[in-house]
Amino acid sequence: MNTDLQDxxxxxxxxxxxxxxxxxxxxxxxxxxxxxxxxxxxxxxxHDPSCYLCAGNTRINGKVNPDYKDVFVFTNDFAALQSNSxxxxxxxxxxxxxxxxxxxxxxxxxxDHSKSLADMDVDAITKVVKVWQKEYQLLxxxxxxxxxxxxxxxxxxMGCSNPHPHxxxxxxxxxxxxxxxxxxxQNAYYSKNKSxxxxxxxxxxxxxxxxxxxxxxxxxVLIPFWAVWPFEAMIAPKKQYKDITQISEKESRAxxxxxxxxxxxxxxxxxxxxxxxxxxxxxxTNGKDNxxxxxxxxxxxxxxxxxxxxxxxxxxxxxxxxxxxxTAEQAAQRLRDLV
Numbered sequence: 001m002n003t004d005l006q007d008x009x010x011x012x013x014x015x016x017x018x019x020x021x022x023x024x025x026x027x028x029x030x031x032x033x034x035x036x037x038x039x040x041x042x043x044x045x046x047h048d049p050s051c052y053l054c055a056g057n058t059r060i061n062g063k064v065n066p067d068y069k070d071v072f073v074f075t076n077d078f079a080a081l082q083s084n085s086x087x088x089x090x091x092x093x094x095x096x097x098x099x100x101x102x103x104x105x106x107x108x109x110x111x112d113h114s115k116s117l118a119d120m121d122v123d124a125i126t127k128v129v130k131v132w133q134k135e136y137q138l139l140x141x142x143x144x145x146x147x148x149x150x151x152x153x154x155x156x157x158m159g160c161s162n163p164h165p166h167x168x169x170x171x172x173x174x175x176x177x178x179x180x181x182x183x184x185x186q187n188a189y190y191s192k193n194k195s196x197x198x199x200x201x202x203x204x205x206x207x208x209x210x211x212x213x214x215x216x217x218x219x220x221v222l223i224p225f226w227a228v229w230p231f232e233a234m235i236a237p238k239k240q241y242k243d244i245t246q247i248s249e250k251e252s253r254a255x256x257x258x259x260x261x262x263x264x265x266x267x268x269x270x271x272x273x274x275x276x277x278x279x280x281x282x283x284x285t286n287g288k289d290n291x292x293x294x295x296x297x298x299x300x301x302x303x304x305x306x307x308x309x310x311x312x313x314x315x316x317x318x319x320x321x322x323x324x325x326x327t328a329e330q331a332a333q334r335l336r337d338l339v
Contacts (some may be wrong), residue, residue, distance in 0.1 A: 006327055014226035015189075015197060017181040021228050022323040024034060025330075033194075044114040044163060053164035055111040070124070072108040073095045079104035081172055083144075091106055102172035104138060107131060109165040116154060116165050116273060118263035125256035132280070133245045133252070139171040140285030147175050147284045155275025157302060167278075174285055182281055184295070190292030196240040198294035206238075212331040214261045214339050218247075218254035221262050223332040228322040230304045230311050231269065231331050234260055235297040242283035242293035259297075265338040266301060277302035 011020045052059045055067045056210040061077045081102030103190070109128050110120060117125060136148045152167035153160040175183065189197035205211055205222050213233065214221040224234050235258045241247055247255060265273035282295035302310040304326075317323055 001329060006329065011201065011321075012226045012328075014224075015201060016185055017178070018185050019181075020321055021226050022321050023327060024323060024325055025327050028038055029323040032043040041074065042137055046112050046114050048113045048164070050157060051113055051162065051164050053106070053108050053162055053166055054113050068108070068111055070110070070127050073105055073131060073135065074110070075108050076104040076168065079267060083129040090159060098174075100172060100174060102170060103142070103145065104171070105135065105139075105169045107135070107167045107169065113164050116263070116267075117152075117259060118267045118274070120165075120260070122256045122260050125259050126253050127128045129244070129252045129256050129259075132249075135169055136243060136282070136285075137245050139169065142171075145171045146171055146173055146286040147171065147179055148282075149176065149179070149279065151277065151279035153277050155273065157275045158277050160275075171285075175286075179281060179284065181285065183290075186292045186294065196292070196294045197268060198236060198296060199240045202236055202238060210329050212336045213265065214258065216254050216257055218251045219258040221258050223335070224298075225320045227328045229302065230324060231266070231301050231335065233299045233335070235262065235299075236294070237296075240294045242290050243295050244280065244282060244291050261339055262299065262335075265335045266299075269335065270303055272307035274301055274303065297312065 005023070006025055009022070009024045009026065010120060011022055013020055047054050049057065051057060053065070055065055055069075058064050059077055061191045063074075063077075065074075081100065081104050083101055084105050085101045087097055087101075107128070109115075110124060110177065117128075119245070120128075129315075132150050132162055136150065139145050139148045148171045149168060150167065150169050156163075186197045189195075193200070205225075206215065206220060211223045211225060212220060213223065215238075218239070219235055219237055221233060221235050223232060227233075235255070237247060237251065237255070244255075266276065276299045278297060278299045280295065280297045283290035283293035304311040311324075313314070313322065
């Protein structure tokens, strides 16, 4: 291990976005006198009559959820994107705007209100993976949809308005900022090297093992070298696949195992239901071959020192560059010890 990276301030390059993160390992020992989050130890029931995502309950728009047993998908009642939005554009000097259309869905991972992905077994998570695959294919086949973003916000600290285990899909007509950056970076690398940017990176990580948390035959869980959030993690297939529909039945289960291992380690880290935002970045559904893409799933958890102390993105991070204290290698070791 490069000890300079553990002792001195430095910058690390995110090869997928082309952006930098400032790492300040010497600050990790500073005392904390800032805000402490309120930790809820409330035990949730398996079914909550007031929850609009539980089976058999009535949602705010009057529709009744079916008595689902596994995974349930429906169109978001409060969608951020409208499928029937008027087409328009504004080009008035430096005032520029365009209309945007899309389809937003909600995916309930389980009918059990008390669970999260960390509490579900691998078979149950595999069913979620299969629904992700189906929805990516279904939405991506729509000519009006050029990107399908699958994500989950877990925990009130991440702005999640409902504790029922669920995620979302926002699909839209254009590429969002983060996807466009990763599209450009991967395409530039593939054009020059005729190989996958992320694939070549994973080979280097698997060889050194410094930031690998867990791996099976098909997937690797690691803390990216350029991680911004304290315990940020990535799950990626070892083979280059441009989207999740290309993985086999066996690989789908291996992917579910990777999710299970990581989320369980998260919960064990600070002995709490670990909050995070996670998302799958995969090839746009824009009709191009996108052979430069290597899909991956990222987890951005905010907790820093304990279940009640989180990382704030303020000040320098907002006006300069993202910054972290604990190094990626230290974070990986702490999670690896819990696997």
